[in-house]
Amino acid sequence: MRISRRILATAATAAVLLPLSACGSGSGDSSSSDSSGKVQGDISFQTWNLRANFKSYFEGLIADFEKKYPGTHVKWIDQPAEGYADKISADAAAGTLPDVVNVSPDLAAPLAKAGLALDLDKDKAAAKYKSEYLPGAWAGNEIPGLPGTYAFPWYLNTGPLFYNKALFKEAGLNADQPPKTYAALFTDALQIAHKTDGKVATLANVPTIEDFGRYGVELMNKQGTAFAFNDAKGVELLTKYKQLFDAKALDPQALTATPESSGQKFLTGAVAMNPGSALDLHNFKTQAPTLYKNIGITDQITNTGHVNMYVMGLLVNSRSKEKPAAVAFAHFITDAQNQMSFAKKVAIFPSTAGSLEDPYFTKEDGTDETRVRVAAAKSLKTAVNYTPVLFSDQMKTALRNEVAKALQGKESPKAALDNAVKACNQLLQQG
Template sequence: MRISRRVLAAAAVIAVLPLSACGSGGDDGGSADASGKIEGDITFQTWNLRANFKPYFEGLIAEFEKQYPGTDVKWIDQPAEGYADKISADAAGGTLPDVVNVSPDLVAPLAKAGLALDLDKAARQYKKEYLPGAWAGHQIPGMSGTYAFPWYLNTGPLFYNKSLFDKAGLDPDQPPKTYDELFTAALRIAEKTDGEVATLANVPTIEDFGRYGVPLMNKEGTGFTFNDAKGVELLTKYKELYDAKALDPQALTATPESSGKKFLTGAVAMNPGSALDLGNFKKQAPNLYKNIGITDQITSTGHVNMYVMGVMVNAQTERKPAAVAFAHFVTDAEHQMSFAKQVAIFPSTAGSLDDPYFTQEDGTDETRVRVAAAQSLKTAVNYTPVLFSEQMKTELRNAVARALQGKESPKEALDNAVKACDRLLQQQG
């Protein structure tokens, strides 16, 4: 996946396979046995990583081929645009590479079609090497098994503008820690600035409902449940913020990039981000950087949100031992750590987050963010359901917009969104 200012935040693009490609749930395309000699030619596909990390991957492949004489890894890198469509076309046409860089939502239709190897069967000896939450990231509701090795993770703090808090009479050194405190502070800032400064710039997404403690799906993975009383409560709170201009009026059409710009210009008091953003603040908004506050994600569950990227093995590969060995090689502790030191992401391997690189601060904000994020990742959760497609996200976003604009009540809007998402879920096969 392309690593950018919003690392992994835009990673969820569902690949809906043609119905003709669908297999029986849990079918792994043949034997899950990955034992045998590690040899032969395999293909490895990444998601827009060649431009920035060509030397890293060429070195990684050379190291693997040296360790396993008789192997040859052909590296393919696909552009970010249309990646899901490319995977869908390859899956339908029988040309899916042996080892594929995926996000959890991309792996779901492949697993349902019997094209993703079940690692709980084929590579269970490696499970203990990874953080439990990361290993679970590529499990599919309603199916047994795990369908990709966890690769890199990311999460981030909430940034806030201390000067805007101070001007509103709020303690700039005591940012909101709970949702109640957040909503109270947001209304206060809007009131004190006559609606000129919003505290938040984005409408709630599915992960926000998850962080608030809303149950998102039933355990069987057959239906969505985010329209329960707690979900309605959250959307009702956002409606109150929207009416008071404590939620930016343009939030209905906002993107992470547009929200970031609003935060840079002082039009918004708080915004989520990552360590990568600090360098951007320093260059583009030195006054903001001087007044930057850093606090934890707000959650009612005690678990922050985690984005996870994975490496899947094609269940139909003719070189299963080599493909599994290489997927594990890419994602083992040594290679995840070396990759994490090149870019602001985090390894998914157990124990890696205890490395001094992730535990020791040097007095800079960058290391402060990195250390805090690494600590929170140990118990983080990927709240976005793997079955929650782009179409479903659109349905939820439209429902939220109708509620905020007063066209439907929060309950009516969420009820309709759940009905629409359930219909789309049935169409996934």
């Protein structure tokens, strides 16, 4: 797991290419045994770039687990962020995959398909813990095309949407009623662009696969075998973005925007809305006091009523020789008490049911951190992971390229999405 400014925003970008013939049947069948039984023996636990900042925390957790279950021993392995996906792939191929592995959903998918990830829904000892987690978090570790769930939900993240109240007021909009749906967003964005003669855009980024999900588009077919975001609703969304782009309600440089460049646009008042974090709010306070005084915080725009969340999990190796201990340890790390403890050390959110009701996530104390934390925690209670588990970096690039063609008028929105879906489906078959 990467702990950084964009915690989890890029954690699921690495792709794992497993030689399935070397790993297993490829059927996703991990029903070889039931992990019920005495919790004992030696297990290995692999994390993703955590030792440098959280060494004492995890050593303490391991000691507590070993004390709770005499006769167990946990070997902690921490891998660097660089090459983490390749390391998992190599271990899977060599049969040396650790007993418990820190994964994002896209890293779990090929392991599940290769039969190396324990299906928690099928395993009696693991399934009993399902009710302890938020439904959306548990579902975040489902794999399209396979029945079951393949990792314990660990921590979650999301971010609020910031908006400039002064720009809304100047455009004749109610600054205390920011848009909640895409229809309202498009209406407000066009009004802001019109009132400022195109000098102020509302958005600085082109639509991503998450936007299509939040718009209500069915991203894949029910079988999880093909992408489907080129349906009528998907075309409708891209057509609306084309209208924004032509009216300069979408920043002209959105085609090449980065999170940093979008943030700078918002900082200088060239853009009226932008996603962010507590760190951004602090920067507004120090670098743009006028903006800070006029800052509004709202939920992500959605037609579904559910914001997007990023999910991290702990996968149990289905071939672990000490499966009862591996399941018990994965649950121990992700139980409510330990997730809450971890959440207070770094700006993430627990995936356990009821944890977000804790005053830590519901009470503001006047600081920037709590303003954002409370807003994000509230939205997470019903959030979902809109990024398809099988949507790779190459697919993201294919979609972005076709969206750019549509916005520039080189292709119709329908043709652009047809081409994007075709490219993504070809990549899906190759994977």
